Amino acid sequence: MLTSIKTNNFAGDKSKELAMMYFRVAIILFGAQLLMGLIAAFQFIVPGFLFELFDFSVARTVHINALVVWMLYAMIGSVYFMLPDETGIETVGIGIGKLAFWVLTAAVTVVVLVYIFVQIGAGTEASIWFINEGREYLEAPRWADIGIVVVVLTFYANVFLTYMKGEKTGLMTVMVANLLAVSGLYLAGMFFTDNISMDQYWWWWVIHLWVEATWEVFVGTLAAFALIRLIGAKREVVEMWLWIEVLMLFGSGVLGLGHHYFWIGTPEYWWEIGALFSALEPVPLVAMFVHVLYDWGKEQGIAKGKGIEGSVLTNGPAMAWIVMNAFGNFLGAGIWGFFHTLPQVNIYTHGTQFTAAHGHLAFFGAYATILVGMMYIGLQSAYGIKVLKANFKSKMGITLISFGVMGMTIALTVAGYEQVLVERAELGGGWEAFFTAQNLPWYIQGQLWRMIMGVVTFIGFIYLVWDLLTIGNTQKTLQEQA
Numbered sequence: 001m002l003t004s005i006k007t008n009n010f011a012g013d014k015s016k017e018l019a020m021m022y023f024r025v026a027i028i029l030f031g032a033q034l035l036m037g038l039i040a041a042f043q044f045i046v047p048g049f050l051f052e053l054f055d056f057s058v059a060r061t062v063h064i065n066a067l068v069v070w071m072l073y074a075m076i077g078s079v080y081f082m083l084p085d086e087t088g089i090e091t092v093g094i095g096i097g098k099l100a101f102w103v104l105t106a107a108v109t110v111v112v113l114v115y116i117f118v119q120i121g122a123g124t125e126a127s128i129w130f131i132n133e134g135r136e137y138l139e140a141p142r143w144a145d146i147g148i149v150v151v152v153l154t155f156y157a158n159v160f161l162t163y164m165k166g167e168k169t170g171l172m173t174v175m176v177a178n179l180l181a182v183s184g185l186y187l188a189g190m191f192f193t194d195n196i197s198m199d200q201y202w203w204w205w206v207i208h209l210w211v212e213a214t215w216e217v218f219v220g221t222l223a224a225f226a227l228i229r230l231i232g233a234k235r236e237v238v239e240m241w242l243w244i245e246v247l248m249l250f251g252s253g254v255l256g257l258g259h260h261y262f263w264i265g266t267p268e269y270w271w272e273i274g275a276l277f278s279a280l281e282p283v284p285l286v287a288m289f290v291h292v293l294y295d296w297g298k299e300q301g302i303a304k305g306k307g308i309e310g311s312v313l314t315n316g317p318a319m320a321w322i323v324m325n326a327f328g329n330f331l332g333a334g335i336w337g338f339f340h341t342l343p344q345v346n347i348y349t350h351g352t353q354f355t356a357a358h359g360h361l362a363f364f365g366a367y368a369t370i371l372v373g374m375m376y377i378g379l380q381s382a383y384g385i386k387v388l389k390a391n392f393k394s395k396m397g398i399t400l401i402s403f404g405v406m407g408m409t410i411a412l413t414v415a416g417y418e419q420v421l422v423e424r425a426e427l428g429g430g431w432e433a434f435f436t437a438q439n440l441p442w443y444i445q446g447q448l449w450r451m452i453m454g455v456v457t458f459i460g461f462i463y464l465v466w467d468l469l470t471i472g473n474t475q476k477t478l479q480e481q482a
């Protein structure tokens with residue numbers, strides 16, 4: 001991936017070059033995310049570890065903010081990658097897009113360094129502007145927020161102007177409309193109020209309406225794009241699925257927001273609204289699952305019928321990650337989400353390790369997977385490889401990472417279950433109950449297993465990076481020899 005920008009086969013396609021630049025930063029931030037996760041996980045087991053040097057709060061902040069930022073980078077990269085293919089023209093204003101990339105990357109670096117070097121202090125008007133805005137996942141200080149808005153406007157201008165000038169596929173129409181919603185929602189997380197209920201009320205507009213509505217539509221379009229490219233799926237078929245999913249996702253995801261309004265001081269009618277609509281959310285996720293597997297099976301069947309030997313697949317690792325996405329999204333968001341979405345259940349599970357279990361599997365399954373898949377598609381194109389085959393490293397990467405994340409999820413689910421039984425059901429919640437539950441064997445062992453599975457995930461990540469750095473050159477050479 002390192003050489004893929006200089007020695008690429010894009011033939012001057014600046015949009016695809018920019019996509020690779022975004023992918024590179026994304027993978028670096030993914031690595032940083034995992035390292036921070038390991039530190040935070042170890043602090044659960046040895047609470048004094050790096051105390052006052054690198055506190056848990058800092059490791060956690062960087063862990064989850066890096067998560068959101070690397071995903072946004074990979075998402076922007078994916079859009080720049082598909083834009084010329086879908087519209088049939090060069091991306092309009094790509095020079096400014098490139099400049100925006102550097103501005104954004106410089107800003108992200110400064111923000112992370114400030115998190116690390118200014119760990120504690122009073123929360124004042126100045127700290128909101130320059131240090132940390134204090135909203136979980138979106139902690140960037142206000143100066144960076146404003147910078148992000150400017151950069152995103154530039155990105156959106158690139159996308160919108162190219163769309164208007166070029167061919168308008170159904171897929172791009174969904175993408176352009178959805179990106180407006182993704183960007184617009186960010187604004188809801190930008191204004192400060194010292195009423196914590198109001199703050200949470202708006203904060204969820206970003207977090208929930210991103211991950212359970214707009215980002216899901218985004219991965220729907222990526223899956224559609226990837227299936228056409230990787231297995232030659234029929235555009236009419238994948239686009240039809242895409243429209244159905246968009247309808248369903250917006251139908252359930254928007255009012256599903258109510259499942260975060262059960263206990264924050266919002267009116268009680270949210271119990272019913274949140275329960276009903278969020279319980280419907282797994283439906284579109286099942287549709288997405290069926291969509292990917294159905295198209296795959298269908299195209300394979302057609303190829304077999306025509307007597308084509310083997311598979312019709314043009315990119316093994318990318319397809320593996322996209323199939324993992326279909327499973328992961330369904331399991332992490334659909335199943336683990338549904339578990340705790342009814343108020344009758346959530347009153348016990350709210351804010352326990354159960355929530356963290358769901359958070360890990362959902363973010364990984366629904367987003368990390370398909371974005372890594374897009375990186376493989378980018379690489380294949382950069383090196384001009386006709387059929388990219390998975391090798392030992394690609395397989396180790398996907399297997400260890402998925403196994404590790406699933407392992408962490410199960411470990412945290414066990415810990416969360418114990419919290420529900422002891423801290424909530426038996427002891428009725430509260431300060432004492434919280435610590436009693438944390439000191440029981442099921443909780444401690446759960447944290448130990450999460451640490452072990454975190455290490456497995458990290459080893460998988462090393463394989464993944466190693467593969468991304470080498471697979472292009474190796475297979476290009478093989479292809480030339482053949």
Ligand code: HEM
Pocket residue numbers: 136211212259260278279281282329332333334336337338340341342346349350351352355358359360362363366367
């Ligand atoms: C890919 C999609 C999803 C992602 C990435 C995701 C991620 C997350 C994360 C990170 C949290 C914790 C937020 C915090 O820090 O407080 C959370 C909370 C929650 N999620 Fe999801 N989620 C997804 C989909 C779903 C779905 C489809 C459902 C329901 C069917 C669901 C139900 C919930 C509930 C009820 C909570 C609140 C938990 C609590 O009260 O502690 N999620 N989600």
Ligand code: HEM
Pocket residue numbers: 034035036037038039040041042044060063064067355356357359360363364368405450451453454455457458
């Ligand atoms: C090396 C592997 C990883 C380790 C050891 C790890 C560890 C941790 C720890 C210790 C926390 C803080 C939990 C708490 O406050 O109770 C956390 C939070 C979180 N991590 Fe990870 N993590 C890892 C990988 C990942 C991956 C791959 C993802 C998603 C793609 C992810 C997403 C999250 C999310 C969304 C939260 C916030 C959860 C919540 O507040 O409910 N992590 N992680």
Ligand SMILES: [Fe+2]
Pocket residue numbers: 208212256257259260
């Ligand atoms: Fe939600």
